[in-house]
Amino acid sequence: MLRNKGIAFKLVLFFTLSSACIFAAIFSYNYFVSRRMIEKGIRENSSNLITTTTNRIEVLLSATQKIPENIAYFLENSTNDEQELFQVLYAVVENNAEVYGASIAFEPYMFKKDQEFFAPYFYKAYGGINFKYLDKYYNYFYWDWYQIPKELGSPQWIEPYFGEGGGILMSSYSVPFYKKIGNKRQIAGIVVVDVSLESLRNIVSSIKILKSGYGFLISKNGTFVTHPIKEFIMNETIFTIAEAREDDNLREVGRKMIRGESGIAPMWVKSAVTGKSCWMAYVPIKSSGWSLGILFPQDELMADITSLNQVVLVLGITGLLLLAVAVVFIARSITKPLRHMVRATEHIGSGNFDIELPPVKTGDEVGKLSEAFSFMKESLKEYIRELTEATASRERMESELKIAHDIQMGILPKKFPPFPEKTEFDIYAMIKPAREIGGDLYDFFFIDDEQLCFVIADVSGKGIPAALFMALTKTLIKAKATMGLTTDKIISRVNEDLCIGNDMSMFVTVFCGILNIRTGEVQYTNGGHNPPLLMKRDGDVSYLEKSGELLVGVMEEAQYTTRSITLGQGDSLFLYTDGVTEAMNERNELFSEERLRKELTKYQDKTVDQVISAVMQEIGEFAGSTPQSDDITMMMITYKGD
Known part of the structure; x- marks a missing residue:
């Protein structure tokens, strides 16, 4: 614990931690500002690089797109001359290095009324230009290069593929052309050119970012058109790679790329080549619907700032260590006299008040502390002497209170069952004083063979006066009851006796009852006490009617009445003092x-x-940690009959 450490340790810890926090704040600020500057530079550079690359790709693809578009325009404004079409296709293949082959595929019976298919195809092979009719080899109406532009009614780039030889990556650009038949403009066929993508691959492959950064191109379906890992080309999609690597960021970026969006991935993307974390910029190739992605390796981009931060960190730690050494030196010069004072104080704490304190050599705070300790030592001598006397007096008082408690508890019945030979009833009682001695009481005794007198009472106040008043009340009640009086007469005469010489105006609440153990009849008088509860055998529990009669010991002329109830076999009476119902919990709620x-x-x-023990447990759980404020007394009588 820090509280047990010395001042020198705390000073070193405080200054070192404070300095470390300040250094960490400056270091972090410098790091994050530098990082933001690099990210800003990446955005600017990536924007320039992507713009340049996409422009080159767009120029290449746009030039290729012009070829079939011009042919389509030519066909819409010319007759279907077979020889002329052959010459156009041959010239296109011969004069365009990127064009591998070209074809004009007509709709059924659109070239000639008696000819369903017509699709001449010129292509490069074996160092020359060859020719064939596509309709002789397959039904071209169902191929993507024909169906897609026909259905969409617009030029389309077809998903890339490898040529017949398997080594050349190609794609086809298809343009629909139309003929005016009557007053309607109808589709007449598709002009398609097969284009080698080697130049496009070279453009993307030329992208080099530091040591391991690279670019790649994906098609409209996410298939890799170019990639440093050649096995990925036309075999993998950006989504299969994301799935294999469980890279959710790459998957989300892939969705944005095929939707034609552009931007920089908000989270790190793992490089498929090196596995490093990278920034990734992406932009669509609008002419083809493909998308270009460029990865910027994080560690390589941050290498310089990381190196600089490492140097700054080493210098900062060295500075903190030097600061700690300086603080230790200063702190020890301050705490040395205090340590001498501590040793002297330990002697004083063990009772040696004659120990000499270190001499005062300075007028600073340490010197003033020494003077204060000297004064304290003399004051402690006097205080210890007075405390010894007070302790001895308190111990005597506590001993007397314990004796008084034992005497008080001794005058109450505590043997249960008290009358084992009597099977007509069961009785049990308990008392728990709030202090060493209290003012509650209970008692029970036979007046004759058939009548059991039972009493519960609560004296006002606490402590010795209440205990004495309680003992007097108990004695008076038993004395009056054994005279054969009714309960109202017992309480009236006890009231008269308690009022005599009651200068302290003390009073007591009393419930006195007499049970006839043969008939079950109970005669009772309530002198301002809490009404008992009648517990019927059938489970009904209710309070006896309140009498409204005065407390005992308040007014000498007070009159009391006798009431009666008859207990059936298995019925019980539960008597208690207000310490039960007024027990309070932490929320100041009463047990009630x-x-x-x-x-x-x-x-x-x-x-x-068992009932009384259970109620006592409930009161304890209800009160919790709230201290007991009043005596708790309970008594229960169950009538069993003959």
Whole structure:
């Protein structure tokens, strides 16, 4: 724990950590600013590089596109002269190095009324130009290069493919042409040129970013048209690579590329060549619907700033170490006299108040502290002497209170069952004082063979006065009850006796009852006490009617009445003091009479001692850590009958 460390350690820790935080903040700011500058440079450079590359590709593809577009225009404005068509196709293949082959494929019976197919094709092979009719080899109406532009009604680049020899990457550009028949303009056929993509591959392959950066081209379906890994070309798509590498960022970028979007990937993309994290810029090739991607290796771009930051980090750590050494030296010069003071204080703490404190040599804070310790030492001598006397006095008082507690508990019945030979009823009671001694009481005794007198009471106040008043009340009640009086007479005479000489105006709440164990009849008088609960055998639990009569010991002329109920076999009476219902929890909520009633409904099948123990446990759980503020006393009687 830091609190147990010395001042020197704390000073070193504080200054070192503070300096480290400041250095880290400056270092981080420098790193992130530099990083943003590099990213900005990447965006600018990638924009320039992509613009230049796409312009070169667009020029190459646009020049190729002009060839079939011009032928289509020518066909729409000419007659279907077979020899003339052959001459045009031958010239196109011969005069354009990038064109591998060219064909004009007519719709059924559009070239001649009696000829369904007509698709002359001139192509380069074996160092010369060869010729064949495509319709002799396959039904060209169902091929992509014919169907797609026909259905879309516009020129289309077809997905790249390898030529018949397998070594040349090619693509076809198809342009529909039309004839005016009557007043309607109808499609007459498709002009298609097969183009070698070697020049395009060379353009993309020429992209070099530092050591391992590269460019690649994908088709409209995401298939690699160019890539440094040749096995990927026409065999893999950007999505199959993303799936194999579980690269969600690459998959999302691939979706944007085939949608014709442009930008820079917001997250790192792993290079398929090196596996390094890269920035990736992408832009569409508008003429073909393909997309160009360029990868910028992060570690190579950040190499210079990483090297610079490493140097700055080493210098910063060295500076922090030197600062720590300087702080240690300064701190020790301050704490040395304090350590001498600590040793002297340890002697004082062990009781040696005659130890000499270090001499005061300075007038600074340490010197003033030494003077204060000297004054403290003398004050402690006097305080210890007074404390010893006070402790001895308190110990005597605590001993007397313990004796008083034992005496108080000794006058209450505590043997259960108290009358084992009596099977007509069960009785159990308990008391838990809030202090060493309290003012609650309970008692029960036989007046004769058939009548059991039982009492529960709560004296006002706490401590010794309440305990003495409680003992007096208990004695008076038992004395009056054994005279054979009714309960109202017992309480009235006890009230008269307690009022005499009651200068402290103390009072007591009392519930006194007499149970006839043969008939189950209970005569009772309530002198301002909490009404008991009647627990019927069928499970019903209810409070006895409140009497509204005065507290005992308040007014000498007070009158009390006797009431009665008859307990059936298995019925019980539950008596308690207000310490039960007024128990409080952390939210200042009371246990309450209603909560007590509901709790008792759960315990119909339990014995008297089990019921009281269960209620006590519920009160403890309800109160939690809230200290007990009042005495808790409970008594329960269950009538069993003969």
